[in-house]
Amino acid sequence: MGVTKVLLASPRGFCAGVEMAIKALASLLGAFGPPVYCYHEIVHNKIVVRRFEEMGVIFVDDISEVPPGSPVMLSAHGSAPEVQKAANDLGSYVVDSVCPLVTKVHHEVKVRSGKGYRIVYVGHEGHEEAVGTMAVAPESIHRVESPEDVEALPDFDEPVALLAQTTLGHRDWTDVAAAARERFPEIWTPGRSDLCFATTNRQAALEAIAERCETFVIVGSENSSNTVALEKLAKRMGCERVLRINGPGELPNDLSGTVGLTAGASAPEELVNDVLREIAPEEGAEEVRVTDEEEYFPPPRQLRDLLKIVTGFATVTLGAEPPVDLSADRRVAASAVLRRFCDSPLRMSNGDRQDVGAAPAIPASS
Numbered sequence: 001m002g003v004t005k006v007l008l009a010s011p012r013g014f015c016a017g018v019e020m021a022i023k024a025l026a027s028l029l030g031a032f033g034p035p036v037y038c039y040h041e042i043v044h045n046k047i048v049v050r051r052f053e054e055m056g057v058i059f060v061d062d063i064s065e066v067p068p069g070s071p072v073m074l075s076a077h078g079s080a081p082e083v084q085k086a087a088n089d090l091g092s093y094v095v096d097s098v099c100p101l102v103t104k105v106h107h108e109v110k111v112r113s114g115k116g117y118r119i120v121y122v123g124h125e126g127h128e129e130a131v132g133t134m135a136v137a138p139e140s141i142h143r144v145e146s147p148e149d150v151e152a153l154p155d156f157d158e159p160v161a162l163l164a165q166t167t168l169g170h171r172d173w174t175d176v177a178a179a180a181r182e183r184f185p186e187i188w189t190p191g192r193s194d195l196c197f198a199t200t201n202r203q204a205a206l207e208a209i210a211e212r213c214e215t216f217v218i219v220g221s222e223n224s225s226n227t228v229a230l231e232k233l234a235k236r237m238g239c240e241r242v243l244r245i246n247g248p249g250e251l252p253n254d255l256s257g258t259v260g261l262t263a264g265a266s267a268p269e270e271l272v273n274d275v276l277r278e279i280a281p282e283e284g285a286e287e288v289r290v291t292d293e294e295e296y297f298p299p300p301r302q303l304r305d306l307l308k309i310v311t312g313f314a315t316v317t318l319g320a321e322p323p324v325d326l327s328a329d330r331r332v333a334a335s336a337v338l339r340r341f342c343d344s345p346l347r348m349s350n351g352d353r354q355d356v357g358a359a360p361a362i363p364a365s366s
């Protein structure tokens with residue numbers, strides 16, 4: 001490969017919601033041991049899912065596949081109310097790792113539908129987040145993806161609200177939102193759009209370097225909405241060649257010039273490092289950071305409750321160490337958990353906060 005330089009977009013990769021969900025599933029596995037069931041892929045990344053399968057997690061797309069009484073986790077994308085009820089009815093220990101930002105949209109749907117609104121929801125057909133959100137008030141919600149879809153909506157007698165999937169591309173959102181505002185001038189929208197900070201930041205980081213790159217490489221799975229949004233944005237920015245890959249094995253061997261590199265919110269940094277190593281740029285990599293991301297989401301409530309009980313039992317009754325040190329949770333990186341969990345299933349120490357594998361030197365940042 002004759003790549004001169006790699007421009008590394010930052011922020012990239014795991015967001016706070018994905019970090020939380022991965023660590024939560026690892027903790028549930030540590031508390032109960034395999035098998036643990038997970039409704040839908042915990043996050044949309046094949047490698048993350050495969051690692052959990054190797055650890056003893058069984059992923060299901062129908063909650064009826066979970067044997068009664070088995071511990072079960074609901075994925076980060078958010079689940080329909082009937083799925084949550086079905087899981088609870090199994091008599092299982094249920095942990096819902098839905099991202100708080102998706103929960104916020106569910107709440108908005110519930111409140112607006114309760115007030116008699118028609119909801120125009122911008123979301124991708126069949127995406128798990130969209131399916132779960134629409135199930136909150138199916139009789140009130142109308143999914144759209146394009147200005148044409150907005151045009152085709154019927155006239156409504158009721159007031160109208162505009163909500164969105166959190167991981168949309170910025171342009172996808174603004175074009176449809178403009179069409180909806182034109183069609184329904186009185187439309188209600190939240191004070192801040194539903195597009196999440198992680199999606200927005202990753203797109204801004206790509207935009208900051210796209211014009212300097214002949215090729216843009218985006219690490220992430222094809223069913224990851226925010227990854228696909230990055231792919232579309234790179235094309236729109238005029239990159240000659242845009243490649244979405246799952247890992248280094250999918251890199252072509254004819255890359256040259258300056259290459260941009262980023263990763264969707266569910267792709268581990270470990271993969272980015274592997275891709276960077278494979279590209280081996282002659283002049284190294286330059287990281288271009290557009291903002292710092294400090295967001296942190298604590299473990300799901302059900303998991304905190306469970307760990308309090310287990311901790312109390314272990315320390316008071318057995319005099320043993322607690323299974324997971326929650327006070328260290330913030331400092332623990334999900335990528336490190338994925339790498340080390342098999343070797344050390346009941347402990348996560350502060351020292352785990354590190355990248356997995358060394359990347360080529362990153363000499364400059366802007």
Ligand code: SF4
Pocket residue numbers: 015016017018076099100101102166167196197198199226265
């Ligand atoms: S991409 Fe955004 S909405 Fe999705 S899990 Fe991450 S922070 Fe939450």
